[in-house]
Amino acid sequence: MTTADRKAFAGARLVLPGGVVEHGRISVEGSRIAGLGGEPEPGDLDLTGYTVVPGFVDLHVHGGGGASYASGIAEEALTAARTHLAHGTTTTIASTVTGEIDEVCRQAAVLSELVEDGVLAGIHFEGPFISHNRCGAHRPDLLRDPDPALVRKLADAARGHAKMFTLAPELPGGLESVRMLSDLGIIAAVGHTDSDYDLTLAAVDAGATVATHLFNAMPGIQHRAPGPIVALLEDERVTVELINDGIHLHPSVLELAYGTAGAERVALITDAMGAAGMGDGLYPLGPLQVRVENGVARLVEGGSIAGSTLTLDVSFQRAVNVLGLSLNQAVTSLSTVPARLLGLSDSIGSLEAGKNADLVVLDSETLDLVAVMRRGEWIVGADRLTRAHAA
Structure with a gap:
């Protein structure tokens, strides 16, 4: 698996099955969510001010x-x-x-x-x-x-x-x-x-x-x-x-x-x-x-x-x-x-390790849609997140 297949985001509000986690971290490998939690690492995309929910x-x-x-x-x-x-x-x-x-x-x-x-x-x-x-x-x-x-x-x-x-x-x-x-x-x-x-x-x-x-x-x-x-x-x-x-x-x-x-x-x-x-x-x-x-x-x-x-x-x-x-x-x-x-709870429907990396990124204040990821690939909005991180 190449570096491009690995992504990690930190600082976001994560809406998880057990509740809302502030300043959370989510990592993606290939098409799947690899893990949730842990300390931010160098190279993580800073999503402070954003909320991440499942697709x-x-x-x-x-x-x-x-x-x-x-x-x-x-x-x-x-x-x-x-x-x-x-x-x-x-x-x-x-x-x-x-x-x-x-x-x-x-x-x-x-x-x-x-x-x-x-x-x-x-x-x-x-x-x-x-x-x-x-x-x-x-x-x-x-x-x-x-x-x-x-x-x-x-x-x-x-x-x-x-x-x-x-x-x-x-x-x-x-x-x-x-x-x-x-x-x-x-x-x-x-x-x-x-x-x-x-x-x-x-x-x-x-x-x-x-x-x-x-x-x-x-x-x-x-x-x-x-x-x-x-x-x-x-x-x-x-x-x-x-x-x-x-x-x-x-x-x-x-x-x-x-x-x-x-x-x-x-x-x-x-x-x-x-x-x-x-x-x-x-x-x-x-x-x-x-x-x-x-x-x-x-x-x-x-x-x-x-x-x-x-x-x-x-x-x-x-x-x-x-x-x-x-x-x-x-x-x-x-x-x-x-x-x-639909009988698909093993792969979609919530943010959990092992499930598809289907993510929706929202502005935490307005809940306007900012970006969408499907199976580990950005569909829309990746450039907006990168610009916000750079700013």
Whole structure:
């Protein structure tokens, strides 16, 4: 191993599983974290004034940088992944949108190649097995009941890289498909659903373990009909996705979710579409057109909210500065919980020796993103750190 493969940083605030360490030291060898702690050594990069957290993990994202995972074009998928990587998402799941079954299968084949190349960590199928009444930014005429044979067809098209399916369990075949996905080791997520409280619990009993963007695209809470939100929030077997962009959910609703489920059951996601990292304008979302104005994405036809333009560095910043979460709680929801859900806790999700050197460097005062490292290689910001050290 050459000297270039060894890196060490001292003086930073480190957000570790056991708590926050001030003026900490972290060493990297190759693609892995070699050690944490110890006295600064000559040649260490001084990160005084910076906070280091583990790379973010996004379970639910449709695109970014003007590109979409649902395009079925490898170059677009690469652009989307690189856009979010530059904002700290070192592990990402590519989310599709509702389309013709054969077309989504074709998209899955393209995305599978990028999983095999190490760009993506898996595929999330959102649609077409969702409710017409709660379809949001999915084309209603392409929706299908979750026939287990069709669900299996999409899973097979992903060549073992399907990580999650979002479906409405109240539809014909819904519970059977949840059981099948559970048996296959694929996450079944309840979302875009008109399900009631009891049927939602039945889906969890059948093996569903995730709530797709909780509160959005499902019935609200009624005092005599608590619906899916209460069922998913109160069941300890369920991880709830939340979109913390200041648009999809009011801060008080996010605080309610955290107060009920706790950070250990919350995964903060982007649900970002192609406009993430870009400006206002017109963008495709699968077969639909989306207009982004002032950072808010809505369907051209109908005006439904169509995903977000969020990146996870902004979500982290909002989690601490707006919601009042501790640094450890924010790391838990943006890194640790999604890594655990994907079965990747042995290599990502926290700053620990032996894990991937996936690091996000933040300004300690503002929590603005400064630099990103993935598997020991600087992606963005290394020059800023060097200049700050020299100054």
